[in-house]
Amino acid sequence: MINRFLFYPSLFIFLVLLQVLILNNIQLSGFINPYLYILFIIWLPIDMPKGLVMLVSFALGLSIDLFSNTYGMHASASVFLAFLRPYLLNIMAPRDGYESNQNIGINDFGILWFLAFSSILTLAHHLFLFFVEVFRFSDFFSTFGRAILSAIVTLILILISQLFRYKSNNN
Amino acid sequence: MRNLVQFFIRYSFFFLFLLFEVVSFYIIVKNNSFHNSIFYTATNNLVGSIYSKYSSITDYINLKEVNEKLAIENESLQKFQFKNYEKLFGENILVRDTIYHKKYLYTKAKIINNSTNKQQNFITLSIGELNGIKKGMGVIGPSGVIGVVNSTSKHYSTVLAVLNINSKTSAKLKNSNYFGSLQWDGKNYKEGILADIPNHVELRNGDTIVTSGFSSIFPAGIDIATIKDFEKLEGEFFYDIRVNFLVDYKNISWVYVVKNIFKEEQIELEKQNLQEDDQ
Known part of the structure; x- marks a missing residue:
């Protein structure tokens, strides 16, 4: 298994660069914008302290903000995601609880579990982000629709990234 | 006390979440002008509606004094009424008033919040954009200049009062037409400073200071203050003049x-001059 202390920082940097250099420039039909960087928060170890997860999420969101001139928006949405994550982990825990060597992903939990887990978090994050961005509740459904469409694209990217991990672990 | 501490420890994760969200939203509102304007318009409307309720109470208490002032103002307006004039010559008067243009329009407004004890005092008015109020319009009271409109929302507007260390009003001496700028030093709400009056001008205590009309905000000749005392400083070109405001800003x-x-026409024309200077 790859060393955690090397893996997570390099994943952080990689995802931030991927987001600001490539994904921010992808705007499918003008308004669908995937935000893959949340994959980092989803992937963090299960036994990591909740407060630390939140701090790291804040830092991650803020670094995305710095590059995309959206001061604070991604930070607030990422913090919201980090807030939901432990509750969701609790609800979706297996009967015997989590084991210390389990990683969040298809390998250890199966595709259905992972799909449910990441889609709930992605949807929550995107809804929060898009509503903070427009900052009002008029045009509710147009914002809602944009958030959902972007969430679907992000989810597809998350699943593709799982395939990479799946392969490398099998080899 | 121990319960309170336990409460905080128990929900510490939630409070951490709140803390991070507050920081994030502070960053959002501080740095994004769009979010900033929405935030302040919303709070402005909320604060304004609370103050207007509050002032409807205080207005009732002040009714007697306001009535008295209105009576005085009515009295001074009476003398301009046409029926007070008597014809001296001839039978008919023909008035072809093409020489005079109406230049200033007045809208009455109620003050719903006011302060005099800060360094930067602002006044909130009960009318806003829907009544045609725009940033930069002047505000005068029955006895003198009050300030300049600083920001507006739909139903309310705030006024940068004369009692604000950032406020500068173009003013002149009523009897000699020398002009300077009227400022406030943030100390006493009854006294201000008239700057930029050259020291060869003859002054007397009690001289009236009126608006100059240069700034295109106020009509010329509205009373502002009277001179309290003045000083000729050694080696300076300008007087040090202290003035008493005619308006009681507390009331x-x-x-x-x-x-x-x-x-707009005046500013447009003056802008042309500046552009010619640049070339």
């Missing part, structure tokens, strides 16, 4: 917002 409730119809 104002109805004011008029002044709209200068030709303001």
